[in-house]
Amino acid sequence: MGDEKPAAETKERAQSDRPIQRVGVIGAGQMGNGIAHAVALGGFDVALNDLSKEKYDAAMETIEKNLERQVNSGKISQEEMDKAQGRITFAESYSDFADADLVIEAATEEETVKRKIFVALCPYLKPEAIVGTNTSSISITRLAAATDRPERFIGLHFMNPVPVMELVEVIRGIATEDVTFGRAKEFVSTLGKTIAVSEDFPAFMVNRILLPMINEAVYTLYEGVGSVDAIDTAMRLGAHHPMGPLQLADFIGLDTCLSIMQVLYEGLADSKYRPCPLLVKYVEAGWLGRKSNRGFYDYRGETPMPTR
Numbered sequence: 001m002g003d004e005k006p007a008a009e010t011k012e013r014a015q016s017d018r019p020i021q022r023v024g025v026i027g028a029g030q031m032g033n034g035i036a037h038a039v040a041l042g043g044f045d046v047a048l049n050d051l052s053k054e055k056y057d058a059a060m061e062t063i064e065k066n067l068e069r070q071v072n073s074g075k076i077s078q079e080e081m082d083k084a085q086g087r088i089t090f091a092e093s094y095s096d097f098a099d100a101d102l103v104i105e106a107a108t109e110e111e112t113v114k115r116k117i118f119v120a121l122c123p124y125l126k127p128e129a130i131v132g133t134n135t136s137s138i139s140i141t142r143l144a145a146a147t148d149r150p151e152r153f154i155g156l157h158f159m160n161p162v163p164v165m166e167l168v169e170v171i172r173g174i175a176t177e178d179v180t181f182g183r184a185k186e187f188v189s190t191l192g193k194t195i196a197v198s199e200d201f202p203a204f205m206v207n208r209i210l211l212p213m214i215n216e217a218v219y220t221l222y223e224g225v226g227s228v229d230a231i232d233t234a235m236r237l238g239a240h241h242p243m244g245p246l247q248l249a250d251f252i253g254l255d256t257c258l259s260i261m262q263v264l265y266e267g268l269a270d271s272k273y274r275p276c277p278l279l280v281k282y283v284e285a286g287w288l289g290r291k292s293n294r295g296f297y298d299y300r301g302e303t304p305m306p307t308r
C-alpha cells in the first residue's frame, strides 16, 4: 500500500513507459490529417509532413474544425482539444522524424510515390523506429522491401474519417517481426480503435469487399441502369447502407478508388476487378470527388447535385 502512486502520476508513468511516444505522419490529406488528429488526441506527439506548408496549414484547419465538432457534441473537453492541437507540429523535412518511434505514411495511393518516400525517409530514422503505411491496397511486403527495415514495417489501415471510424486493419508483411506487430497493435488499442488483422493480399479485407461494390455501382451508372440519385437511393433505402456507393466513392476520392481497383485487377489477375471506364474518365478529368469539389456529385453549390 505504502508505495502506491497517485492515479495521475501512475498514468503519466504508464505514458512514459510506452514504447511508442512520438509519431510522424507523412501526407496531410484527408487521411493524414485524420490520423494526426486521432493520434494527438491519444496523447502522442505528432510531426506532420506534406509537400508544402500550405498543405499542413489546410490540414490544421480541418483538424481544428473536426475537434470543435467533437467538443460541441460533448465527446471531448475543450482542454483535450487544446492539448491535442498543441501536440501537432509541422515536419518540414524528414530530419524532423529523427526522434520518432513510429512514422505512418499516408501519402497518395501510388506505389512509386510511397517507395520514393520510404527510400528518402529511412536514413533519418532511429534504427528501432517502426514504419507504418496507411495504404488501402498495395502489398505491405513490397513496400517494406523499399525500406531498410522490413522487419519493422507494418500496414496500419485506418478508415475514413479517422476520428469517427472504429476500425484499423493491421497487416504484417512477410518479414514483419512479432515485436513490431505487438507494438503496432498496442498503439492502435491506445487510440481506442478496434483491430482486424488481415493477411497481406491486395486491398486486404475491407476494400477487397467494398471497392468492387463501388465499381459495380459505377458500371450500373455507366450502363444507364439508373441515375446517380437512383443508385444511391436504392442502396441507402434498399440495403440500408448509410451512404450510397457513389456518394461514398466521392468521399473516398475517385483517384484512390481507381488505384485500389487497379491493384485488385493486377494483383488478383481476375477480370471481375476491371475498373469501370467511367471511373477512369472521371479521374482523367480531375473529377476526384469531394476533395476537388466534383465527382459523381457537384459540390460547388449549397447542396451536392448529381452529375448524371
Ligand SMILES: NC(=O)c1ccc[n+]([C@@H]2O[C@H](COP(=O)([O-])OP(=O)(O)OC[C@H]3O[C@@H](n4cnc5c(N)ncnc54)[C@H](O)[C@@H]3O)[C@@H](O)[C@H]2O)c1
Binding pocket: 026, 027, 028, 029, 030, 031, 032, 049, 050, 051, 055, 106, 107, 108, 109, 110, 113, 117, 134, 135, 136, 137, 157, 158, 159, 160, 251, 252, 253, 256, 291
Ligand atoms: N480516402 C480514403 O477513404 C482512405 C481510407 C483509408 C486509407 N486511405 C489511404 O490513405 C492514403 C492517403 O489517402 P487520402 O485519401 O488522404 O489522399 P489525399 O489525396 O487526400 O492526400 C494525399 C496527401 O499526400 C500528399 N503527398 C503526396 N506525395 C507526397 C510526398 N512525397 N510527401 C508528403 N506528402 C505527399 C499530398 O500532397 C496530399 O496532401 C492513401 O494511401 C489511401 O489509399 C484512404
